[in-house]
Amino acid sequence: MPHRDDLASQPAPSALQLGSGPRRIVLISASVGAGHDGAAAGLADRLTAHGFLVDRHDFLDLLPARAGRLLCSGYHRLLTWAPEGYQRLYKATDQASRPGALWRALFRSAEHRTLAVLPPDTCAVISTYPGAGQVLGALRRRGLLRVPAFTYLTDFSVHAMWVAPGVDAHLAVHPVPAAQAHAQGAAGVTVAGPVTDPCFTPATAEQRPAARTRFGLPAHAPLALLVAGSWGVGPVRQAAVEIQKTGVAVPVVVCGRNQALAEELRRDGIEHAFGWVDDMPGLMHACDVLVQNAGGLTSLEALAAGLPVASYRCIPGHGQTNAQALEEAGLAAWIREPAQLGPVLTELLHGPRGQAQRAAGIALHESAPGPVPAITERTGHGLTPTAPSAAVRHTGRRRLALTATIAAATVSLGVAAPLAYAYAEAPTRFIAVTHYLHGDRR
Numbered sequence: 001m002p003h004r005d006d007l008a009s010q011p012a013p014s015a016l017q018l019g020s021g022p023r024r025i026v027l028i029s030a031s032v033g034a035g036h037d038g039a040a041a042g043l044a045d046r047l048t049a050h051g052f053l054v055d056r057h058d059f060l061d062l063l064p065a066r067a068g069r070l071l072c073s074g075y076h077r078l079l080t081w082a083p084e085g086y087q088r089l090y091k092a093t094d095q096a097s098r099p100g101a102l103w104r105a106l107f108r109s110a111e112h113r114t115l116a117v118l119p120p121d122t123c124a125v126i127s128t129y130p131g132a133g134q135v136l137g138a139l140r141r142r143g144l145l146r147v148p149a150f151t152y153l154t155d156f157s158v159h160a161m162w163v164a165p166g167v168d169a170h171l172a173v174h175p176v177p178a179a180q181a182h183a184q185g186a187a188g189v190t191v192a193g194p195v196t197d198p199c200f201t202p203a204t205a206e207q208r209p210a211a212r213t214r215f216g217l218p219a220h221a222p223l224a225l226l227v228a229g230s231w232g233v234g235p236v237r238q239a240a241v242e243i244q245k246t247g248v249a250v251p252v253v254v255c256g257r258n259q260a261l262a263e264e265l266r267r268d269g270i271e272h273a274f275g276w277v278d279d280m281p282g283l284m285h286a287c288d289v290l291v292q293n294a295g296g297l298t299s300l301e302a303l304a305a306g307l308p309v310a311s312y313r314c315i316p317g318h319g320q321t322n323a324q325a326l327e328e329a330g331l332a333a334w335i336r337e338p339a340q341l342g343p344v345l346t347e348l349l350h351g352p353r354g355q356a357q358r359a360a361g362i363a364l365h366e367s368a369p370g371p372v373p374a375i376t377e378r379t380g381h382g383l384t385p386t387a388p389s390a391a392v393r394h395t396g397r398r399r400l401a402l403t404a405t406i407a408a409a410t411v412s413l414g415v416a417a418p419l420a421y422a423y424a425e426a427p428t429r430f431i432a433v434t435h436y437l438h439g440d441r442r
Contacts, residue, residue: 023123023379024053028114028136030129031058034230034256035296039128039154042195043371050372055119059132062113063106107135115144123379126150130161137166148378152192152371153177156295156329157321160184168378171371173300174364176329188378193368194300202306202362203285211286217252217272222349224249225287225307227298230276232258234293234315240270243291246342249349252287254280281305289348295322295332303331303361308348310335330360 025047029040037058044054114135118125124147127133139145148168155162156173158180163170169188172178182189203211212219224243228236232255243251252272255261265273277283280301284290290302293314299322302309309332311323326332333353335344348354 023051024055024119024121025375026118026122026125027054027056028059028062028125028127028129028132029056030060030132032060032129033294033296035154035294036129038297039152039195040126042197043126043128043152045197046195046370046372047375050376053121055117057117059110059127059129059135062110062117062132062135064109064113107131107138110135111139111144114139118145118147122147124148124150124375126152126375127167128152128154130159130164133162133164133167137164139166140168141166148375150375150378151186152195153181154297155318155322156299156325157318158184158186159318159321162186169374171374173368174329174331176325180325188374190374191368192371192374194304194365195371196297196300196304196365197281199281200284200301200304201281202358207282207285211282215252215272215274215283215286217286218250222249222289223252223287224289224291224345225284225302226251226253226291228254228256228258228261228292229294229296229298230256232256232261234319235313236261236293237264237268237270239291239293239313240265240273241268242338242341243345244270246345248342248345249289251291252283254283289345289354291345292332294319295326299326299332300364303357304365306358306362308354308357309333309361310344310348312341331357331364333357 027040027043029036031037040056044056047054110131114132125136125145127136127150130151133149133151136145136149136151140149149166150169150171151162151164151167152171153162153173156177158172158177163181163184163186165185165187167187169190170181170186171190171192172181173192173194175191178189178191209219211217212223217223226236226240226243228234236253236255240251240253243249250272251270252274253262253265253270254274254277255265257276259275262273262275274283280298284302284305284307287307290299290307290309291312292299292302292309293312295311295314295318299309309326311319311326311332312335314320314323314334323332323334327334333344333348335341344353348357
């Protein structure tokens, strides 16, 4: 079997250069929050524009017996109810050199369904979720998947679970996560840039007042947009009140699907508290700075919209690791103490620090080549996924027993443990790898 680096180095023409018509790319995301799905949507738009047919699947649906939904629910509950325990879980799982037996069994249980959703004309498969990347890498190494597999790194910090042996290429948003992935032995590391929706652009002189009127916001006060992901998790109420007390900016809070949080904020005296907002580009046009706690897709959208970004009261795991990586990249200020909140917001709103961040955020979106060139370079010549082998068919017969094992382990480990691998804290990886940034990628 070829070595994974050999697989990653085989170039191929783009879809538009192949004579067999449009080629199909399958994207596998996960509805864990909104960031993984958002990245998949951005990739789908760009690939479709370049002539590819695109299918999208949710990794949680590829796990047997609704195990994926149970895991997602458990992750949410643990992050909400026991964040300190979740932080300790991150640290413990990050020390493992590879996924444990339970996780390997869990991922193995998704292999049959993963192969089954790949049409015969598939020319590549892309994951935007760590667990899916692990499945694709394992299939690739065993020769069951004979088209290139890619992982698009949605986080600014790269936990080891993102790096899957067998995956042909790992696509990063910025050189900092690219360097972290390279240091962990990821194959085909490429800085592809963000895939945010093109609707996120800096506000024009006409758009800003119109957006404030549309959302019922103050016409002239500086506005700090406080976000907490699609789930509205973390110490959001505390952060909103603290922003308000600085007197530097008026907090405008987006609570995602956590409508109860929006109601609590209004009772706290936070006038501008929203639930789910469909027009986030418009709301960003109305605001002056973003305050976030997870470092996910919304941070990249704010950078595209020309907003300086601050990380504050970050959630455990990926929230804190992303905050440090964003700070290292010069794209966001990490406010670690409440006493720093007012001064840093002032700098971002009115000082050179804010101007530098705005310029860096816009440059990030304008200078990167995008993921399509890296993908088309490795797209195969007429290769198709193989039919499931006898071993894979046998795996299907074992799924009932495996599902029982997964269910029992899921309950005993508080349901959320497998997902902790996706966001484990890895503070030693924050310093950019000098050799990588200097072009030495041997």
